[in-house]
Amino acid sequence: MESFVIDARDLDVAEPSSVLTAARAEYGPRLAPRKIIQTYDPDEWEIFIEEWATGLVPTYARVQRFGGSGDRGVDVAGFKTDRGFEGDWDCFQGKHYDKSLTPSVAWPEMLKVFLLPIRNGLYRLPERYCFIAPRGLGTALAHLVSTPTELRTKFLEQVESSETKPFKELDQATRDAVHALASVTDFSMFGSIEVLALLDQHALTPYSAARFGGGLPNRPVAEDPPSQVLINEQVYVRKLVDAYQERYSVVDSIPTAQAHEKAGAHFKRQRESFFRAEALRNFARDSVPLNTFEGLQNELYDAVVETAEAEHSDGLERLRHTLEQAVNAQLSANALIQVTEPADRRGICHQLANDDRLTWVSDQ
Structure with missing residues (x-):
């Protein structure tokens, strides 16, 4: 039988809204x-x-x-x-x-x-x-x-x-x-x-x-964050600087945070985690139905929000406890859990901060 077969070059489509488990x-x-x-x-x-x-x-x-x-x-x-x-x-x-x-x-x-x-x-x-x-x-x-x-x-x-x-x-x-x-x-x-x-x-x-079924494909290796802070990072980065400033009064900007003896390494790790989570978002766009990644964000938010809103000595301590809770949270319903690592979970917390769903200094 010889009928022509389309060879994978053509289209776009409406997408279902249910979250893949x-x-x-x-x-x-x-x-x-x-x-x-x-x-x-x-x-x-x-x-x-x-x-x-x-x-x-x-x-x-x-x-x-x-x-x-x-x-x-x-x-x-x-x-x-x-x-x-x-x-x-x-x-x-x-x-x-x-x-x-x-x-x-x-x-x-x-x-x-x-x-x-x-x-x-x-x-x-x-x-x-x-x-x-x-x-x-x-x-x-x-x-x-x-x-x-x-x-x-x-x-x-x-x-x-x-x-x-x-x-x-x-x-x-x-x-x-x-x-x-x-x-x-x-x-x-x-x-x-x-x-x-x-x-x-x-x-x-x-x-x-x-x-x-059959599981998800392998994730590509995430790229390192660029040396300069991007426009889409401004909100969560500002919240990090506020947390550093509350602990270390001399930190009042991105350059001072990057140059600080303690805040600098921490700041670098948080940006790496954020970009890991962004890479996971892109992977989800190509590998699972629409809203699956957003479902993971919501599940993680539910797991950490009580910790984030509890009393803490300062914003940096609030951030530390929230990230720890994110890493240890027992998440199992979402398909992306199969390919999610601790850095992704920390990065999702920064995505939530970027969307103003989480914050570290309570009076900001």
């Missing part, structure tokens, strides 16, 4: 991925196709799901420009059946895509139209897709003489327009994405662990 990421459902996708209903299958799209590079300008009644034969569209259907785009048509796709299933779907520009002149035909089905294409359809000229001939026969829906419902003017457009269209635009390629590409997305 550690158990779900590690073990997933107790079925092989190929079996899992066979259990989906049509709506879940379209969502899965959306998720798969995020593993393709480069991304489309926009990806949109239109599944359901009134989708006009477009389950998921990958728009290559901000002009949507008026510009270049690709069509991904999900068919979740309990058997392989046949030509009789394909003909009505192919007709719909030709009707788009005929019934609305602003629409353009897609550059690529792919059937995506958990059991793939049947032998007859696979051979047709692999021979675009024959596929066009067989489709034109349907337009000319088919007595089945929706062809028999076409008025003569529409039938002639479809025939004319299809006659000059390169039918190599039609193809399929095979299940193994689909699953391999989905494995590159942030949604794979949530659906299939």
